[in-house]
Amino acid sequence: MPRIPEYDDKTLRSNVRLLKDMLDEVLQQQADPQAAAIVEQLQQQFTGLQRDGNPTRRQQLHKLLQGLSADTLSEVIRAFSLYFSLLNIAEESTQLQQRRRQIEKHKHYWRGSFHDTLLGFKTAGIGAEQLQPLLDDLHYLPVMTAHPTEAKRRSVRGALRNVFVSNEKLQNTGIKGYFREEALERLQSQIQLLWKTDEVRTRSMGVIDEIDSGLFYFPLSLFEATAQVYRNFHRALVDVYGAEEAGKVRIPGFLNFGSWIGGDRDGNPNVKPYTTALALRLQARTITQEYLRRIDILKDQLSFSLGMCQPTAAFLDSLSQDRELLGDSAVIAERGCLQEPYRHKLALMKFRMHRRLELIEQRILGDSSQSDAAAYNTIQSFQADLQLIRDSLISHGDRVIADRDLQDLIRLVEVYGFHLMQLDVRQESTRHSQAVAEILSAALGIDYLSLEEARRLQVLSEAIAIAGGLGYDASGLSANTLETLEVFQVMAQMRREIGHDCFSRYVISMTHSASHIMEVLLLAAQNGLAGRISGQWYCHIGVSPLFETIDDLNHIDSVLRGLLAQPVYRALLEVSGLRQEVMLGYSDSCKDGGILASAWGLYRAQQQVMAISDDQGIPCRLFHGRGGTIGRGGGPTHEAILAQPPATVRGQIKFTEQGEVLFYRYNNMETAVYELTMGITGLMKASSSLVQAVEPDHADNLAVMSELAQLGERSYRQLTEHTPGFLDYFYEATPVQEIGQLNIGSRPSHRKKQDRSKYSVRAIAWVFAWAQSRQTFPAWYGIGSSLENYCAGNPERLNSLRRLYKDWPFFRNLLGNAQMALSKSDMAISEEYSKLCSDPAIGKSIHSMIAAEYRRCVDWILEIAECEHLLAENPELAASLRRRNDYLGPLNYMQAGLLRALNQDSENENSQSIWMKPLLRTINAIAAGMRNTG
Structure with a gap:
């Protein structure tokens, strides 16, 4: 592949150089002198290998690593891992500085900002008052999940946050002399502390650890980011439409957060009913503590x-009522x-909120018997x-x-x-x-299980x-x-204790029939969450069917x-007053039928759901089960939406935020503001x-994609289901089995132990393992064959695909994401992993199939995009990946060598191999370098 020219950004290069020099100094002072020298030697050797592919260089690289x-x-x-961090x-810091400069020049006019978006609406003829129907329906709902894709320990995330803050201060040109020296010393010491902080967990994460991990981001960044998002929206509205017109617009609450952490029990035996109650109580404690903090701020201000x-x-009057309610306690408080x-x-108010916090603390400790009339018991009274x-x-x-x-x-x-967050329950x-x-x-x-579907429903x-x-x-x-049943009891109890909005939906994975939804409602009815009294229906639960596989999407x-x-x-x-919510699973559909069949199946599924919604007169919201990587529905949120x-989103969207995505989006407040803004716009x-007519999809485009998807699925299934030895290749030529020892989550990596089928392995582990070995094929396999077979020497068909790429956001986003994933693949490196197969012929054969499809994908995508190299239209991202590659390569060679050493040690099952911990470190480091895991 041709070398991509470096993206010209002097500020970024200067920032990288500063941090790398500091790391080099830490290594010289704190690391084994031999290790510091080898880091530089490996990087130089791999750079040379990339440049000319000389087999002698590869042999030298192997020889150097074998002797360590x-x-x-x-x-x-x-x-290497710390370098990537x-x-x-x-x-991140440089991107933030660029946005700040744009804001200084043009208020909030960076691409995708509220100012930019509202200006586009105004230019399209949408007046301020015409925005109201859209704003009234607007609901952006990211849902945090505990899916194990974050390889960083919380201690490491906190230390990285400190480095970011110190580095940010150094970007201020006003810091000079003594003050700059002091800031440099602080940054150096924080990098040194990172070097002394172990990035590998010594114990498995439990569900409570996962709950704490999700809550971590709220006081860190999300509370302030949320307030800033609303302020920015109001300011942009005034800037674009003027104060008088903006004053006619009511800005409703358009942002909420959801969670699966402590509620998602599908395939996770560690999530129990009491875990769900604890998750909500810990969430309640977190938000109550924030309210107390902000009450103190207001109390200091409003003098x-x-x-x-x-x-x-x-x-x-309210003061008098409070004093009467609190009695003698008011005298002390006031x-x-x-x-x-x-x-x-x-x-x-602080006294009442503090009493609420005390009740929550008691309930966390297991005492639910206490009540307190003085405490805030409903959010409405506080509001x-x-x-x-x-x-x-x-x-x-x-x-x-x-x-x-x-x-x-x-x-x-x-x-x-x-x-704090609306909890989903999933089973x-x-x-x-x-x-x-x-x-x-x-x-x-x-005998319910013997009944046909119609009789079951009756x-x-x-x-x-x-x-x-x-x-x-x-x-x-x-x-079981x-x-x-106890889960539904807990749901009823928590609605009374925390509030009626504490749950969002009950999600049913592997939904294959209408009776699966009705079954949940029957179970809910046994605990007072739904039913009929005196001829009146009531329902306090919403149910979301989850359609995951290609077959599910078709039904x-x-x-x-x-x-x-x-x-x-x-x-x-x-009577519930809720929209029908339908969840679509990106991960399993992609693992099942490949990226083309998955992407197209999901696209058509959305059209079907909204057509049914219109036909039945039932408002509907789509819930997108996206992961962090392209192979699991990931990619930039703005472009993905x-x-x-066309006309399927309709103001509301809900989607999962998983693992490392949370860290990269929310570990820093201003980045969190940017990410939330881009999603909302x-x-x-x-x-x-909702406010003007939109152009529907052209029938010809749909027909083209349908054919491409069929061709792509056939190619993908031929590899993953009909190629002898493929699953052996997966288990032997990737670190999938070792990923489970990273202790990054409470969920098992397989649905069934000892089952090595494609169905049993979870999509997270599937994508994570292929990415580690630089094959990343779930994000692109089948695209090249599909495009090649579709065009088949027909120039008109090629031209039609070029038009689709220019004019259809779906197709452009699909191939754009594939370019990103292809850029993270390296067939020369993945060949090193293929040599780990116990049967060399299978390793060589399957790798050859993957490498051939890789070349087809690159050639045909470039042909359709009319570009000379991948990511030519996104030079900043291309440069980012290029900067990483010279450090990723040596890590992959080390990982492949460590896997080989582990295999050789496996004969002695009673001893822990000395190579395991270094191998786990490579997994962390490669994940940091590629900026995604699952």
Whole structure:
């Protein structure tokens, strides 16, 4: 592949050089002198190998690595890993500086900013008031998951955050002389501390660790980023439309956060009912602590004195009511601020919020018996108090003060409530079917599993309507069924304890029929979450079917129409006040049928879902189960949303945020503001059908993609399902088995132990392992064959694909993401892994197939994009990958050698190989270098 010219950014190069020089100094002072020398030697040797491919250089590289001890290897690997972490910081910091410069020149006018997006709407003829229908429906909902794709320990993430902050201070040209020297010394010491912090976990992560890991980002960045996002939106609205027009627009709460951490039990036996309760209580503690912190800030600020202002009567009445509620406790709380009405009010509010925190702490410790009338027990009461203060401030001419920190807190209350994140519960469909079968057998003697689908739906509908639930003897139920029922008990309890909005949906993985959704509602009805009383339906739970495999995607129409044809389900959905939510799984569909079949199946599925929604008159929201990598639906969020089918987004989108994606997006506040903004503006643009007509897809385009997808799926399945020895190649030519020892998550890497089938291995481990060995083929395999067979010497077909690339966001995004993944692949390096196969012929044969498809993909994508090299249209990303490659290569050679050494040690099963820890370090380092795992 031709060398890509370096992206010309002097600031970035200077930043990289500064951090690398500091790392070199740390290595000289703190590392084994031999290791420091070998780092430089390896990098130079690999650069030469990349330049000319000389076999002698490869032999020299192997010889150098073979002579290294395990301890020396570990230090060398850690040095490479730390370099990548510092490179990531330099790039993030430089991008932030570029946006700041653009803001200084043009307010908020960087591509994808609120200013840029609203200006585009205005240019398209959309006035400020016309925005209201779009804003009223706007709902951006990222969902944090515990899927194990983050290879960094929390300690390392915190240390990297400190390096980022110190590096940021050095970007300020006003820091000179003594102050700059001091800042440099601080940065140097933090890099040294990173060197002394082990990046490999010594114990497995439990579910509680995962909960803590998700909560980590809120006080770190997300609370302030959320407030900043709303401020930026309002400022851009005024800048673009003017204060008078902007004043006519009501800005509703358009951002919320969701979570699967502690609620996702599909294939994870470590998630128990009490785990779900604990997750919500820990979330409640986190947001309550933030409210207390911000109440203190307001209490310090709002020093208005009686006689200097006149609060509203409603505000003064609320003070009297608070004092009556709190009794003697009010006397202590309000001491020292009786002449300052807003401080007085806030002191009483702080007392009530603190009492709420004490209750939460007791419940975390297992005592749910306590209650406290003085504590804030509903978010509405807290919100009302804040609004009273705001209205009162505005009444005496102090809107400018009300619109700052107080308004920020009001926005946070809208976004986070008392639950912080809306928790989804997920379980696999067969668990519900088995539980329902046991209950119906115990209560009514019905053999549920022998029934046809139509009869199942009839029985379920009738059973849900039975007031008070079915009467049955629970002593005869299996442990699995009792646990499944307990989950619904916990959901009912947490709604009472935390608030009605603490849960979002109950997600059913492997949904194959309408009865799978009705089964969940029957189980919910046994615990008072749904049912019928005095002829009135009620429903406090929303259910989302998850369609994952290619076959599942093909059956969406029959499942959804069958479900919505059930009068009982329609009645429950209507009284819940919820939209029907449908979740689409990117990971498993890609693992199942390849990237083309997956991408196209998901595209068509979205069109089908919204067509059913329109036909049935049921509003619907799509939930995208995306991972961090291209092979799991990843890629830039803004472009991904714009690539959805026309008029299918409609203001609302929900998607999973997994593992390392959370770190790269939310570990720093200003980056979090950028990432949230880009997602929200992508949603706004994709939802323009709410305020103006949009061009539908051309039928010819759909026909072309349908043919390409069929060709791509055939090629992918030929490799993964019909090539002898392919799965042996996967297990022997990648570090998939060692990834499980990284201790990065509580979820097993396989659905079934000892099952080495493509179905059993989880999509995360599947993608992670291929990426480590630089094959990354799940993100592109089949595209080259598909394009080649489609064109087959027909110039007109080639020209039609070129037009699609220019004019169709979906097709452009598909090939753009493939270019990114292809750029991270290296067939010469992956050949080293293929030599690990116990059968050399299989290793050579399968690698040859992958390498041939790689070349086809590169050639045909470049032909269609009319470019000379991959990522020619994204030189910044191309340069980033080029900077990493000379350090990634040596790591891959080390990893392949360590896998070989481990295989040789495996004969002695009773001893822990000395090569395991260095190998785990290579996995961490390569993940940092490629900036993604699963």
